[in-house]
């Protein structure tokens with residue numbers, strides 16, 4: 001069967017099971033936009049290519065399937081670089097197709113030419129410049145394979161216009177042949193035994209679960225390990241939801257804005273079990289002072305993460321799901337059955353003293369804020385709690401980047417995996433609106449709320465036009481503090497309250513009018529009393545996006561906080577606790 | 583022949599990297615080094631006897647980053663097939679130098695003597711200069727370069743280190759990274 005390169009591309013995407021793609025056409029990708037008309041794939045027309053990238057990320061984060069985006073050459077390609085870098089940092093599988101100028105014009109500074117594969121070399125797991133139409137099915141199957149296996153990540157396929165226009169004989173490759181690409185899966189049995197021994201001997205163990213647990217779909221194995229051993233769990237910003245917040249052994253988020261109990265348990269641990277986490281500086285603070293007395297078991301599919309930041313006593317390269325099952329069976333053989341008859345939760349169990357020590361920290365320093373502020377200000381944390389209290393557990397929460405993101409992560413109770421979508425490694429303002437759209441497209445049956453900042457909202461709000469016109473009813477709660485709040489907080493705490501270029505204004509723009517102009521329903525909430533009823537109204541609206549402008553307390557800060565580069569022992573708790581700190 | 587180690591000996595390690603012959607593969611490697619802050623002393627690339635692959639010999643500054651990190655990050659590049667880590671003590675190293683030396687009738691015989699001592703070959707001659715081709719251990723080339731510098735160097739090009747592992751030695755310092763700890 002003779003096809004054009006463009007037809008072969010679409011057919012290849014269909015062969016990969018692609019149902020939805022996000023994109024925006026232009027000259028160099030024009031040939032591919034023609035066969036889309038006849039394809040089963042739903043194409044969602046975004047208003048900016050960055051939005052296509054983040055929407056594809058939202059889609060991928062809630063499904064585990066690769067998000068697909070397609071844009072034109074030059075500015076289309078450069079506009080999606082932020083999303084590629086974001087996906088690279090957060091190990092999100094994406095397949096991005098970019099148009100390119102015709103092969104003969106490459107290198108001539110042709111109209112809308114840019115060195116897309118060069119620019120994206122360090123923000124993709126791999127990229128391809130396709131030189132012949134007959135390579136298209138092979139490259140697409142390689143692209144999906146690389147994006148989704150091993151440590152997932154974004155890939156990019158650059159497709160010159162003459163290649164998509166020329167003819168080829170259709171085929172579908174039986175298998176992928178990449179001699180240099182062999183992701184690890186199973187853990188080394190000797191190291192697994194060593195890890196099991198460390199677990200059986202530890203008296204102050206903590207699990208430091210990262211995004212890799214979700215990527216590997218290993219939440220059931222993690223839960224089993226905890227049931228078996230009673231080891232407390234911390235879930236990083238990328239891992240929120242991989243273990244239920246309501247579980248008694250869940251300590252919440254570690255790191256710069258983590259809970260006191262999570263941060264301190266890690267600091268005082270004698271065994272740190274890092275699963276799909278990478279000792280990010282926002283978690284460790286000062287590395288030399290991080291968990292100083294802990295031995296480390298580090299499980300990660302990317303061997304380069306092992307020993308990159310912290311040396312591990314048991315560095316295990318492998319898929320978290322596979323390695324956790326290996327560890328569970330190794331533990332089953334050595335855990336003392338008689339003395340500990342599968343009742344790790346009993347107060348008399350070996351970890352009993354550790355559990356009660358942690359419980360004291362939890363009771364003493366819970367997450368807290370002033371619930372009855374004297375000035376009656378609307379507290380952002382209250383908004384998050386209030387939304388959470390009205391929605392089911394499978395509601396997907398998306399966040400932007402800043403203070404509101406931290407409050408979202410802290411105050412939402414995550415009880416289901418894949419219900420939290422955020423930009424962790426890159427910290428990309430503007431992520432929330434398009435990512436929420438992608439998440440809702442992937443899971444139309446689930447309610448999708450986004451907690452966004454006023455600053456973030458202004459970066460990508462126009463994608464709500466996409467949402468309104470495509471019938472994607474997401475709900476956006478803007479925690480409008482009139483500031484680039486997170487930066488303001490740092491200026492307040494570390495630059496002697498010298499505020500520099502952080503003021504935005506509460507009512508310029510008018511978010512309600514803006515929302516209405518984009519085909520959404522807009523609400524404004526100025527007092528705590530109005531919060532529940534407006535949220536209830538928003539929950540009822542299912543035929544269009546909703547935007548709520550919550551006028552929140554300008555002065556509120558995120559606590560606890562470990563200042564950048566400081567030791568986790570120097571955690572600052574909310575002043576409401578009185579004299580705080582470890 | 584002189585075989586003293588150059589001052590770089592303690593700091594450098596050699597990686598013999600087999601890569602797929604795909605467009606852009608060299609820039610992927612160099613991009614990775616600059617992005618991660620790894621330093622390179624030299625880099626030599628050429629096709630192998632199998633046309634699908636090329637071999638890149640990289641002389642890495644192991645003070646800029648732990649060698650293990652360098653190898654593991656390199657191994658993540660999809661087009662890299664195999665990485666052989668060679669301790670200088672277990673490797674045969676060689677490098678080629680082409681150098682044009684100023685050599686007027688007065689100094690010419692001295693220059694030719696030096697070329698002879700180093701087993702070099704004169705490949706071009708003009709009334710005032712000579713072009714010499716010299717292959718050998720990198721420290722010998724360094725030494726030669728020092729000795730002929732006073733006569734005047736008009737042009738010089740070195741290839742960077744090439745290396746293969748020594749035969750019949752214990753393998754314990756050689757590590758073939760294949761990227762797999764897995765079943766398949």
Ligand SMILES: Cc1ncc(C[n+]2csc(CCOP(=O)(O)OP(=O)(O)O)c2C)c(N)n1
Pocket residue numbers: 400401402403404405427428429430452453454455456457479481483484485486487
């Ligand atoms: C694209 C981008 N530019 C700049 C920053 C730096 N930055 C981090 S948080 C923040 C403030 C975000 O303001 P807003 O969206 O209002 O959230 P708030 O902190 O007020 O909740 C800024 C500017 C960033 N993370 N991303």
Ligand SMILES: [Mg+2]
Pocket residue numbers: 453454455479480481482483484485
């Ligand atoms: Mg703000």
